[in-house]
Amino acid sequence: AQIALEQDYEAQRELDTRYRLLMDFTSDAVALVSATTGTIVDLNHNAASLFGTARAELLETPFAERFTGRRRGELLSALSSPLAVDSPSPIEVELKASQRQLLLSSKLFRAAGEQLIFVRLSDPELGSVADGKLV
């Protein structure tokens, strides 16, 4: 049983490492948002750069607060609507930090009984916010 526990621990650590590295390896700006509370559960450095705030200060804060003229409930339901899951049509937003226009693409999923939303922030003209080039 001890060996099984250690193997579980190792496997979990590996998945954790893969997930964390992939978040910062991708050239996209990505945030993970709780569908229940609307707060930022995780985000990568590209996303934090767009928001103009240190990553640690953004965790557990409402995602909708980063955009102008967006009420929290309205943005959340747009991001988590079943429609957005099947045929995601990006949502137009304006960053509070820079008045820059962005598109949000989202994917709702359930993990460990919690509903989470992956959100990708992209540039309407360039298609993606790559590697600090546009950040």
Next chain:
Amino acid sequence: AQIALEQDYEAQRELDTRYRLLMDFTSDAVALVSATTGTIVDLNHNAASLFGTARAELLETPFAERFTGRRRGELLSALSSPLAVDSPSPIEVELKASQRQLLLSSKLFRAAGEQLIFVRLSDPELGSVADGKLV
């Protein structure tokens, strides 16, 4: 102990879900390669599309085989050199499937005692291979 095991299992399932969804949510073409054997451990659909082959058929096959004029050892060491870890300068390659020129950016890491390399395939001109637009 039973409860702790179940919690571990739930936590592991959640990280697994996050990792898997992020792989296909990113607009990048990404592969995960074993630094020891040079085979593809995982890849997303954008990467499989570039290689012109179904994802399942690419798993466990040598990564270097997807490119012209690249010996397996040579490509692997270029992708996993300590230099590439600190200041990653992308490697120019040509896809065997389409003769298309691409850049490979990489990140070497160790997880559960295994050395793995995340590889991002990007377009030299466009900076990233976004959402099926270029695939």
